[in-house]
Each structure stands twice: as C-alpha cells, then as structure tokens.
C-alpha cells in the first residue's frame with residue numbers, strides 16, 4: 001500500500017510539474033522515494049529481466065538500441081530514454097511506467113545507469129544483465145579517480161547474481177573479469193576497421209603489476225588488443241566483429257560470418273551495436289529479428305544527426321569528454337570537403353561544470369586546410385576559442401558567437417556544410433534551430449519557426465511524440481513582416 005501511495009504521489013507531482021512548465025524529469029522519482037524508500041525494491045519483482053548499461057561513452061545509444069530491438073520483437077520495455085540515469089531518474093522512469101492500480105508487468109527494463117550511481121542502483125534494484133561499455137576520463141569533478149570508481153562498482157556487484165557483458169578491448173572493463181560471474185565478452189578483431197588514431201588514453205598500465213601494457217593492435221584510445229608480461233591480457237571475445245564498414249545509410253558489421261546492416265552513423269558505434277546484439281541474443285532473440293530491428297532503428301537527437309540545410313548536409317554530434325571529442329573529430333574529418341567546424345560548449349550541471357577536458361581533446365586534428373571557419377559557441381565560447389588557438393588554428397578563422405542560434409545562422413550564410421560538436425544542454429536548442437532552418441528552406445517564406453508545447457501531459461497518448469508544431473504565416477498575425485523579423489535575428 002505504501003508503495004502504491006508513493007507511485008500515485010510521484011505521478012501527480014510529475015504531471016503538476018509538467019503543467020507548470022518545469023519539465024523536471026526526475027520529480028516523480030524524488031517524490032516517490034520520499035514516501036517509500038524501498039519502492040524500487042518492490043517494483044523490481046515485476047520486471048522479468050533488468051538490463052543496466054553503464055560506462056563512459058555509448059550508454060544512451062546502446063540503451064536506446066536495445067529498447068528498440070526488444071520492442072520491435074514485440075516485448076514490452078521500460079526505459080529511461082531521456083537519459084536521466086541517476087537513481088532518482090531511474091525511480092522516475094519506474095513511477096511513470098507503473099499502472100495507476102496494481103503492479104506493472106513488463107518483459108524487460110532497459111536502464112542506462114550513471115557509473116557513480118551504480119552501487120546505489122544495484123543495491124535497490126539488482127539487474128540481471130550489466131553491460132560495461134568503456135571507461136574514459138569523464139567529468140572528474142563528479143567522480144574522482146577512475147580506479148576508485150571501478151573498485152566501488154566491482155564491490156557492489158560481488159554479492160548479486162548478474163550476467164556481465166564486457167568490452168574485451170578495454171583493459172579497464174576487463175578488470176571486472178575477476179568477479180567470476182557469468183560473462184560475455186564483446187570486441188573488435190584486429191583490422192576490423194580503421195579508426196583515426198590519436199594519443200593513447202589513460203589506461204596504459206596493467207592493473208595487476210602496474211607495468212606499461214603492450215598492444216598488438218590499437219583501435220582508439222586504450223581500446224585494442226593488449227597484453228602484459230605478467231599474464232594480464234585481452235580475453236578472447238565471445239562475440240567479435242570481424243569487419244565493420246561504413247555504408248551509405250549506416251555501418252555494417254560482420255559477426256561470425258553474419259552481416260548486420262545498421263542505421264548507425266560512425267564506426268565507433270560498432271561497439272554499441274555489438275552490445276545490443278549480444279544482449280538480445282542472450283534474451284533469445286533470433287538473428288533475423290535483430291537484423292530487421294537494426295534497420296528500422298532511428299537514432300536519438302544529436303547522435304551524428306544529419307540536417308539538410310540548402311544543398312549541404314550538416315552533422316551534429318554530442319560530445320562530453322575527450323574520448324568522445326576525438327572520435328567525433330575523426331568521423332568529421334573522414335570527408336575532405338570544405339567545411340566549417342562549430343564547437344558549442346556549456347558548463348551547466350548536465351554538461352559537467354568543469355570544462356578542463358576540452359584541453360585533452362586533440363583539437364590539433366581539426367587544424368586542417370578544408371576547414372574555412374571555426375565557430376566557438378555556447379556559454380563557454382571563449383574557452384573554446386582559446387583551445388582552438390592553442391591547437392595552432394589561425395585566429396582569423398575563429399569566430400566567437402556565444403548564442404547558439406546566431407552561430408547556426410552565421411554558419412548558414414557561409415554556404416559550407418557545418419560539422420557541429422555540442423555538449424548536452426546545447427543539443428536541444430541546436431536541434432530545434434536546425435530543424436527550423438530545414439523546414440524554412442523546405443516550406444519557403446510561410447514558415448515562421450517551431451515551438452514545443454511545454455505542458456502537454458505525458459499520458460495524453462494521441463499527441464505523445466508529436467510535441468513539435470509548425471507555425472505558418474497564415475496562422476500567426478505578427479506586427480511587421482517575417483523577413484524583417486528574420487533579419488533582426490541574424491548576427
């Protein structure tokens with residue numbers, strides 16, 4: 001009964017906060033936990049399988065992909081799609097999905113979990129499967145050292161019965177092997193594909209003997225085929241991609257001789273795809289169904305998202321740490337076309353308040369002839385500009401526009417495709433602006449802009465997922481004409 005009350009209160013609080021325009025994706029969780037501290041434990045009994053995904057990079061894409069694959073095979077899935085991956089966010093997801101009366105009965109819960117929140121989440125709601133993607137230096141202001149973090153994560157797993165799905169290519173992740181659980185290793189064969197190489201990451205040393213690790217093959221960062229004279233070495237993967245190549249619509253993977261085409265752009269997504277494939281196989285999904293699901297997957301906003309602006313294809317990718325920044329640059333510079341690079345950096349809580357990580361990105365990679373303009377944008381645009389300058393980029397090419405919309409409009413006037421890397425809180429305004437620009441070009445002068453209705457209740461199903469509406473000229477009466485409005489908006 002207590003749990004039921006907590007759920008009702010959580011749901012009510014969530015709806016109220018939406019009506020008042022606060023959004024507040026974790027509020028239902030915060031309220032429910034206040035009323036019943038054990039409510040996750042109670043809800044836990046009702047999902048048949050719980051999958052956690054944690055690690056520095058690739059959590060959201062892997063979680064979204066697994067959710068899509070399972071749903072496409074007819075399973076009912078709970079997922080924290082909004083990426084609210086701390087314990088309150090997970091609680092909020094559970095509250096939202098719980099029925100008004102009775103217990104929820106779902107096949108699978110797919111939950112992205114923040115690394116630092118894992119011990120608490122495991123204690124309250126132990127998973128059946130845990131996917132560990134990789135560990136790169138990430139938001140040290142929140143975590144402290146990687147080694148301490150890994151030890152805490154390992155400790156919390158000791159006493160529970162869980163199947164681990166581990167990245168064999170990451171020596172950090174391999175440290176979880178000594179937990180002696182049931183394990184599935186995934187990895188990429190040597191020469192499966194060529195990633196743009198950059199400076200080695202932070203895991204150069206053997207966790208057993210502290211000697212420097214040797215590599216027979218490096219994919220990127222510290223990921224690769226590593227070994228040490230003491231015997232610590234990359235385990236033989238259970239599932240490994242022999243080949244990864246970039247097709248027109250996405251990457252293709254060859255696993256055990258079977259081809260898996262996907263809609264994911266960027267070769268570094270190969271790991272995310274293999275994680276998703278391996279957990280779905282473990283849950284009994286057939287290869288054929290997995291293949292079909294991979295082809296119908298639509299990626300989340302801001303993940304190598306493409307926009308058609310005039311005759312150009314613009315690209316937008318989320319960046320939140322040096323490793324992510326480096327793979328993004330490597331992807332961006334696969335094509336040698338004339339381009340402009342936009343780096344949008346905010347320092348709000350969700351982005352990580354410490355932005356010193358931008359100094360660990362190899363921005364020197366971006367110092368290429370084909371880049372005509374570098375635009376530094378976001379709240380910390382000046383820091384970006386300074387970083388670019390220290391990467392040896394000609395000052396005359398660097399433009400500072402803190403306002404994201406102005407940065408987009410400036411780039412649009414240049415007439416080259418723009419490649420945009422952006423931190424978390426820049427994504428949503430950028431996607432809105434870019435979709436607006438796309439629509440404006442498609443619809444001509446009648447188009448005014450997009451807006452989102454802030455208080456549409458989540459349970460109003462017919463309109464769910466369609467929260468963007470387009471205002472046409474005929475529909476709005478405005479003072480003055482639209483072109484003067486637009487002129488005023490430009491820098």
Ligand SMILES: [Zn+2]
Pocket residue numbers: 206207208209210211228229230231232
């Ligand atoms: Zn060693």
